[in-house]
Amino acid sequence: MGKSHVGLFYMFAVVEAPWTGHQNSASSQAYEFRVWAALTEQSRGSLHVFLPTADRGVDGLVHRLTDGAYILLQAKDRSKLVDGEVHLVVWANSLAHDDVVIVGGELVDGGMGPTTLVVPAPDFKRLATLSSNNGEPVYSMYFGMHPRSDSRWLPWLVPTDRMAERLGVAVEGVLEEAPAEARPEWRSDLGTLGEAEVARRLTEDFDLNLFRPFPDSETVELAVLHLVTRRVVGLQIKTVDVSRAKLHATVDVYASSFRPFPTTYFVVLAWHRDESRFHEEFLLIPSMELREFARDDGGGHLSFQFHADSIAADRLRKYRYGLDELRMLVSRLVKGETPPRRSAV
DSSP states (O other): OOOOOTTOEEEEEEOOSOOOSHHHHHHHHHHHHHHHHHHHHHHTTSEEEEEESSOSSOSEEEEETTTOOEEEEEEOOBOSOBTTEEEEEEEGGGGOSTTEEEEEOBEETTEEOSEEEEEEHHHHHHHSEEEEETTEEEEEEEEESSOOTTOTTGGGEEEGGGHHHHTTOOGGGOOOOOOOOOOOHHHHHHHHHHHHHHHHHHHTSTTEEEEEESSOOSSOSEEEEETTTOOEEEEEEEEEEEOSSOOEEEEEEEGGGOOOOTTEEEEEEEEETTTTEEOSEEEEEEGGGGGGTOEEOSSSEEEEEEESSOOTTOTTGGGEEEGGGHHHHHHHHHTTOOOOOOOOO
16 A cells, blocks of 8 residues: 555454354454554554544554654454454444555464455455345455455465565654653643543534544644544644643653654644632634644743633633533534634734
């Protein structure tokens, strides 16, 4: 698969016949995390995994940090070979979108099988056998771990240790890992409070599916997928501490891990410590515009001031919105719409 423009994403499905029982569920979970680990290791962190806060049909979302693209994965496993081959069965209704890419392989003790199938849905449907199961249409196919040169699936089979390349990341093009940011405990608690508030408000929109990163190692810390438009945006959530006596605070962005993309936005909340509530206004800032006003503090951070009181001359006025607008604004972003802005002063 070649690289795509920023904001584009693919949907991946690793699928087989339905599982039943707790043991099979545990097997599927083990396979999923082996996929996440393999992609993270092969890409050296250039493929950043996000897992859903609710099971709504997508097992994992991968952010490709070389260009900002998002990749949606659906992962299920085949733990037993049939006559030495992996047999995959895919429900036809799960292939309603041609942007789906099917990834299939074998779960083995301590890892994954040596060969993995990576094929776009149109090619899969063209080459697989269509039949029915209890009246429901299904596609089926099979391949060996050491495929023959005349196999119709040969163009779509890849060594498992090169899966990241099929997701558009070459080993020589991976990013250097940024050092982990030291976060004081009280700030971590405050940040968690802000993240929970944003997630709570967005969850009220049933067209949105939320994903959290594992590990939390880049700018985006909450990814939002619109289930209808299929668009994804990433949010970095900053929460500052204010009081009646001091309604302004400094917002710090860790410079070494900061990677601006058109699909990445900053959400800045203010927590009134003496009133135990969030301020009624917040900032929604495109990451591409952050360097226009943030300054380098000399300590590894990009910094700017957030004034919780509505100051007429506030240079960030065009990014200021009512907190009750948060859900609507993010929904507009994942629909491909531009949020309205106040006039800059």
